[in-house]
Amino acid sequence: MHNCTAHSDCIATALAEAEEICAAKDLRFTDIRRNVLELVWTNHGPIKAYDILERLDSRIAAIKPPTVYRALDFLLENGLVHKLNSLNAFAGCSHPLKHSECYFLICTQCGEAKECCNADLSDVILGIAEENKFRVQHTTLEISGECGECHSL
């Protein structure tokens, strides 16, 4: 994956941060939830529910889909992962708690999904909502194309 020199660090950081957030919110960061989040980050790129399932199976015997989806639901609800609807895949949130609107730049070549926030974007969306008297609950913006690394090769 591009731009990630010490990947084990980002996994550790993400897990530690999740731990903190859960503690602060009095949520249970169970083994399964930790394992799922770790796998999401290990992949460092969107990962599919059934891939998580497969990889977890070697750690936890005979794990079943509902278990994985429940853990993902928990992580989604608490802003620790995002779902990329256009891929049916999940990616770790690199700044949990801080985001309101996030978007993804998804490279169709290398598969990287870069998570970003942008104040202008948030403003535009806010403006659109106001204009339409719309109460925003959730926003999903996915931009797919070719990343700089890939089309410069």
Add this chain to the structure above:
Amino acid sequence: MHNCTAHSDCIATALAEAEEICAAKDLRFTDIRRNVLELVWTNHGPIKAYDILERLDSRIAAIKPPTVYRALDFLLENGLVHKLNSLNAFAGCSHPLKHSECYFLICTQCGEAKECCNADLSDVILGIAEENKFRVQHTTLEISGECGECHSL
């Protein structure tokens, strides 16, 4: 559906427009494709592939999933419908050929999906792409929440 006084008109308009576009591009606007597009518009709100399948089944005997998905692929490729990834559903494009970036305001109460374009939004996305040296191929923005009609009730 809100704001649609003569719905049969918008269906007819959409079909006529599709006909024109296909003729101009030398594409075959077959019976199945027309039927699928008509159903998408008849619903006037996002419709699911298997609902199309079911409704078509009364018109065309024993229609199968691939047939529906192929028609949808054709319509998607040619900008006549949009896919709403967060719903796994499809909606007619109300201004085919004209849109570059489109977004949807999806009401979780009444199910309406309002399709809109916005120059500011396009600009912001363009800016983001440039900043990241990213070549945009496709953008999907879905804003879900409560529409004005619904939360004023």
Add this chain to the structure above:
DNA sequence: TATGTTATGTTATATTATAACACTATCTGA
């Protein structure tokens, strides 16, 4: 009419996700 191309039919199956109910672990207050 022969030929290539595009569209559709058909069977089977892959992929993604959830319902429903049983059981276990953890927490809370008496």
Add this chain to the structure above:
DNA sequence: TCAGATAGTGTTATAATATAACATAACATA
């Protein structure tokens, strides 16, 4: 400390969404 409540997980089954692969038909054009 134990009784009940709540949250989490196990398990079985199945629902919902989507595509692969190959056969046939329709259409376009030389």
